[in-house]
Amino acid sequence: MPHSAPGQNSPAPTSSTHAHTIENHWAAVALIAASTFIVVAAEMMPVGLLTPIGADLVESEGTIGLSLAITGLVAAATAPFVPIVTRRFDRRSTLIVLMFVVAAANALTALAPSFAVLAGARVLLGVSMGGVWALAASLAPKLVGSRSVGLATTIIFSGIAVASVLGVPAGTYIGAAAGWSVAFWTLSCAATLIALAMFAVLPVMPADQALSLGSLAAAFRNPGVRVGIAITALIVTAHFAAYTYVRPGLELFAGLHPAQIGTMLLIYGALGVVGNFIAGPSATKSPKTVVVILSAGVAITLALFPISATTLITAALLMAAWGLFYGGVSVSTQTWIAQAAPVHREAAAALWVAVFNASIALGAFAGGSIHDHSGSETVFWIAAGIATLAMLLATFRNPVVAKHELTT
Template identity: 50%
Template sequence: MAQTERIAGGARGASRARGGGWPAVAAVAGATFTVVTSEMLPVGLLTPIGGALGVTEGTAGLTLTVTGLVGAVSAPLLTPLLGRFDRRPVLCGLMAVLAAGNLLAAWSPHFAVMVAARVLVGVGMGGVWAVAAGLAVRLVPERSVGPATSLVFSGIAVASVLGVPAGTYLGELADWRTAFTAAAGLALAVLVALAVLLPALPAEREIRLGGVLRLAGNPRVATGLGVVALLVTGHFAAYTYVRPVLEEVSGAGPSAIGTLLLVYGLAGVLGTFVSGAGAARSPRGTLLVIGPVLAGTVCLVPPVGGSVRTAAVLLAVWGLSYGGVSVATQSWLLAAAPEAREGASALFVGVFNGSIALGAFAGGLVADGLGVGAVMYLGAALAACTLVLTVRGRP
């Protein structure tokens, strides 16, 4: 252990000497923001994407399912596969894959091409997210590792709550293809920032797939992954179809939906930092609040969200609660396996994105079979189950 700490400390010192520090941390946070924004982009654009490509809204939701599934598989596979390579060119290469996927999505003449594009986005997203999570400790002095790690994770959390309204607004101002083109441009800009600001980051130790998978047998890790699965599946079963739900329940038009999603996003950013502060003290206590609040709010959307004003209040509370999910669950997992940060992060990314895929798929089945309003009750039920697991599971 002492040898590991000396190696990590030497790597951090070398990194700072060669141009690391907070600018490099900000570049990594920009990468996590970009990959998750790219993943979430279809949520606010389902209606125009479905119309342009000639598919139902439930089928259009598969654009999120495919990306989540690929991200879930690619994260634990790419982590050991790329484990021996310097992290700087790895991240730059993955950002190039992400840019290519977004450009292909913008060009898509039919749904099959869109699915292929979203596969590329899933590969880039899964790899970047898994690699980036463990880099803060190598870029800043030891006393700054905590805040730097929070900044890297905030890119994921902020993208989860702001990427969708940003894409929705851009799609309304221009069209959905422009939103994907903008995401590709952002990926290329971040690629340049990573190439300029990151120091050389050679691999510190070999990572094997078996070692990553064995972490799932740790009871504390397993509990954290279970909480992630329930919360994220429930959220995305509902949130993937939030646009058609708002159109049906509250009668909101495109411009009003953009505003409502912006309210959700701003509340989510606040929730990210509020929950981050709480999770630093007690991830379990923070999740005991997040689960019931998220479940109750989502459940109330169909019966009481009939006006735009009421819908705005509900979306604000929804965003406030969900904004803390990634920070709280990541804090749980990193505390459960502090000696295997990249492995725990790879599992987290795999479960998180598999849950996104499962939630979007299950929500699509319910939306096509029972109507879009029913997806809210499905999401609420799954989120409510986290209370039992958090209380009874290994903290």
């Protein structure tokens, strides 16, 4: 990703081409950020609409909640293969098609007369979401010069961070005002507009020449990629184990009411966006340092929750710290992966997206099991321990490894 990584400057024409077209492509960066916002908002949208969807489809909230797991698991399973299946097409055309599929998936969700149709729509969303996210994670070097890759990557990932903050509240508001189906129609229209805008804004972006099933294997054989994937799995699992059950935790530790918990989540989300923009440019220069700091920050924050989040003020401070540290995890771990495998950037990004989404599901499942058997305190302490393992791994390993290790 940055120009200092080994092998990154091998294609001589790249930097001059980027230097010539850099001004024209910032709009494309912003548009790809908008696409990541839409897919993540669509993934999370049912969270705030479980009750009305369940009432209309005559299903329990728990059953409707499975729609989130379906999307995440399908995205995890398909993300590594979407870039390969579409390798004959340039990335501009592929993204446009994927955004139309996102639009169709949300329209089908809005029209769903039963949970079976809803589940089918969420499978469709999972495939398109995994594809959009996998491609978006690797496109910054195709759109801007090497000096601006860090900022471009940060902007692209800001779509994910902002969706995490605004997606659920916006959907809940629209659902309350006009009905849950209108929330999904809104997403469908937005995805369609983004796809149409891509026709005018995105430049032609050829796929990586060597992209194939073999490139996935080659990327995974890279020790730096394997370490980056392991760090991602640990910290994302730790985060979602605790975050999925943050409401009962705040109720238990600090005795907060639902309205206060909503404020806590808003504080967390706002600081998450800030953390994304702080970590992005810094990670371009030293992903190892940033990942160590962020994983240590998440571990310490989670460990402090059961003993320190006992008042409104301390809970707010810890939520702010949690958001600040975790907000930079996506962009910094992706930067680690990109620096580890500049030759197999798309393949490595696809593997990272798969692991990230699988870890969300694993974290939520593990957190639920621990919570039901041992309570909220144990959830946070075990999550802190898992985040500590991520910190230790990042401390003792590097994204860029010795050349002889890459020739296996």
